[in-house]
Amino acid sequence: MQIVPKNPDMARARQQRSAQAEQRILAAAERVFAESGFGGATMAALAAAAGLPAANLHYHFGTKKRLYEALLENILHLWLEASDSITADASPAAALSAYIAAKMRYSRTRPYASKVFANEVLQGGVHLHSFLGLELRRRVDEKAEILEGWMRKGLMERVDPRHLFFLLWAMTQTYADFETQIRAVLGRAAVLAPEDYAVGEALIKRLVLRGCGLSFSETEINP
Amino acid sequence: MQIVPKNPDMARARQQRSAQAEQRILAAAERVFAESGFGGATMAALAAAAGLPAANLHYHFGTKKRLYEALLENILHLWLEASDSITADASPAAALSAYIAAKMRYSRTRPYASKVFANEVLQGGVHLHSFLGLELRRRVDEKAEILEGWMRKGLMERVDPRHLFFLLWAMTQTYADFETQIRAVLGRAAVLAPEDYAVGEALIKRLVLRGCGLSFSETEINP
């Protein structure tokens, strides 16, 4: 993100290194914003986390707000991708299981991203207004239509598909956003154990599938 | 919270008025901290929301951090109370339904409190270490033991009771913490409609009860 990219024939190697630096800054920012919120994060802390001088961050992103927005943009992509498994020709149980698995993978591998998103929504989502109201809404409408198709065909019981998504998101994301609380209750010292995520995932699938009148077995449905 | 309450015979009326002012400040702070986070909230904004000069907040609470901690303390009480319905002599379906209803009432009536708590946990819960690790953990252990008792008696299917609580909390709290997102997806303008909460609550009960091998009917189980 050069401030003024004048030269259209810009050198590739240089461009690549610059992009690498920005990725590094964004990765560090994900953690800092998650742990301090937008208001609590300082440019000094963001710079220290990235191992760069603060002026460098300003060179690449201009302002703290623009850095935050760039980070959010990245995170929103991840959010939408997870629902790819829900297609009309899939079976309800397999599709929902795969969706839950994808969301849980996201919670396990990118907890800071999940927290930044949660923080943003929590605070009213001013930066997300168009994402929530347009892109996400349209995507959810599509997926809801697929579920309603399954219901009409008698492949699953009647459920409000949107509220089902709200609950599915809440359950899967809680393993990232509320990890501190879960750890405290389970008495885990530093991080949740892999089996904690596995137990959670299995229980979410059980609740969702049974809630939709679908059978649930502990063993993997979707190999 | 007089800074130095020297006189043990202190006037009651005065004390009461002071306590009233503090309640007013705390109520305003709940909203401001929820909307801006700890770092993003300024004493000026907190003061404006309370309709008082900033120096007044400092008189009553000393520092921003102490005001925040006082608020958090209040909120934690609410959190624990909700699980009162879970007692060994209750029926699993009635007790779980009542718990879900209590948590949903909390999300509907005190969304800002829920958001402040969520924000705190999200950011690592430094101020909550002893609450999460001692009070909450003990309370959850007690309630988990009750559920395990029901399972041994064959009153409900075997489930990991702690993870069941994590999911129950996540589902109910999402109607406060992620209200912005839910509103956007449902296309609600200003606030969620009462029936949105009702649909959510019914679906949560359905998922939880069926997940535990208990029957679920749309009509109220617990009059």
Add this chain to the structure above:
DNA sequence: ACCAAAGCTGATGAAGCAGTCAAGTTGTTT
């Protein structure tokens, strides 16, 4: 009516903050 303590607040200070800039370095093109 008087007084001591509690309650209140405008003015002010010190610290930390985001953001700018000029002077430098690096890398690429020609």
Add this chain to the structure above:
DNA sequence: AAACAACTTGACTGCTTCATCAGCTTTGGT
């Protein structure tokens, strides 16, 4: 190797922020 653009960063600036404090008003007990 010269020229130029992209990139880097230490030093700086003006602003916002939290917190203090001195002096004021209110209140309740005597």
